[in-house]
Amino acid sequence: MVVHLQVSTRNVGNATVIDVIGDIDLYNSPEMRKALMAVLKEQNASRAVINLTRVRYIDSSGVASLVEGLKVARERNARYILFGLSKAAREVLELSRLIKVFEVYENEEQALGAT
């Protein structure tokens, strides 16, 4: 079944959670990038928490969007957290040696509770 990308945001306490659903590839990574930039630049989120629980595939263009979000967050002194990485997403971040540059948690509770 083809799962088109869905990206939505919600506010939880002082965090903005970005829920991403679907595969992230060259076709739809611009959509995720746009959502990340909107949260960080237009909403000025101080804590962006990206929910990847329902992302079963991510390619280098998706990883590039996540890295771009991280750089913008750092420029704005915003917290930038990922959680719920699938095996596939974790493998890609490990292969690209980027897993260590992100703040990663297993689930939403841990991500929101991170101090």
Next chain:
Amino acid sequence: MDFSFKLELVSDPELLCVVRGAVQQLAAIVGFTEEDCRAITLAVDEVLTNVIRHSYGNRHDQPIEILCRRLPLDSGIEFLVVDRGRSADPDKLKGRNLDDVRPGGLGMHLIAQIMDTVHYEPLPDRNQFRLIKYRKSPHPVGAESSPESSGRGG
């Protein structure tokens, strides 16, 4: 029994998910582990992404052929990705220093990390990317293969 499988498609990124489905199943038929199947799928997807972005300059109506072959004795799987666009700069096929954390330039690194053979060949009328993954990698874990290029670069 050895098999060959051929896909012909246009350079539309919306079709990448279809190719991924086929590649993952083909790798599974050959007997790769689930983790290897995911990795092989990623490598082929990254080659197609490079073709669409760089060889065809994001035009979405250009021809791409993917030929897949099971190697004898189930020893591995080979993919040949053929396009008729611009040849790429060989320097861009080598991947970049990953210590520099920035968006972009990760695709070639991923391909080289995953596959045992990565060979780019620009020919007068087409460009060919040849990828091979063996079931039992002859390379030690963590070793990187580098893409070989020939001719006027790719």
